[in-house]
Amino acid sequence: MDHLKVAIGSDHGGFRYKESIIDYLKMRDIEYTDVGTYTPESCDYPEIARKVAALVTSGKVDRGILVCGTGIGMSIAANKVHGIRAALCSDTYSARVSRAHNNANILCIGERVIGEHLALDITDIWLKTGFEGGRHKRRVDIIE
Ligand code: RB5
Numbered sequence: 342m343d344h345l346k347v348a349i350g351s352d353h354g355g356f357r358y359k360e361s362i363i364d365y366l367k368m369r370d371i372e373y374t375d376v377g378t379y380t381p382e383s384c385d386y387p388e389i390a391r392k393v394a395a396l397v398t399s400g401k402v403d404r405g406i407l408v409c410g411t412g413i414g415m416s417i418a419a420n421k422v423h424g425i426r427a428a429l430c431s432d433t434y435s436a437r438v439s440r441a442h443n444n445a446n447i448l449c450i451g452e453r454v455i456g457e458h459l460a461l462d463i464t465d466i467w468l469k470t471g472f473e474g475g476r477h478k479r480r481v482d483i484i485e
Pocket residue numbers: 352353354355386409410411412413414415
């Protein structure tokens with residue numbers, strides 16, 4: 342995780358977990374950009390997804406994390422952006438394999454779906470896991 346740069350964002354539905362994940366990133370000394378939202382007021386998740394996706398595709402950050410109520414809206418919006426492979430994860434196995442096999446570059450989490458500690462475990466595993474390449478690279482290349 343050394344020198345990994347991360348962009349993170351949420352709507353109001355994911356605001357609390359975004360703040361917890363930021364605490365985790367600080368604890369691990371991971372450089373991050375918080376694109377908002379900055380208050381629990383209602384806002385539109387596609388705008389946030391677009392900002393994080395742009396930071397990832399421009400290469401300004403290595404990976405992105407998006408949180409909303411279900412994680413679904415964020416993943417749909419982020420995956421509209423060419424070059425984004427956003428994985429909605431509610432378990433640690435999917436988090437690991439989304440990196441190892443799919444080279445996912447954005448992690449999506451649903452605050453209303455999973456517990457906070459599970460969300461933090463998923464984040465930890467997702468950030469630590471590398472892409473295996475090989476036959477998986479061929480498949481990811483087909484997507485691109
Ligand atoms: C907001 O109420 C909610 O729709 C949003 O956080 C997300 O779950 C959308 O997919």
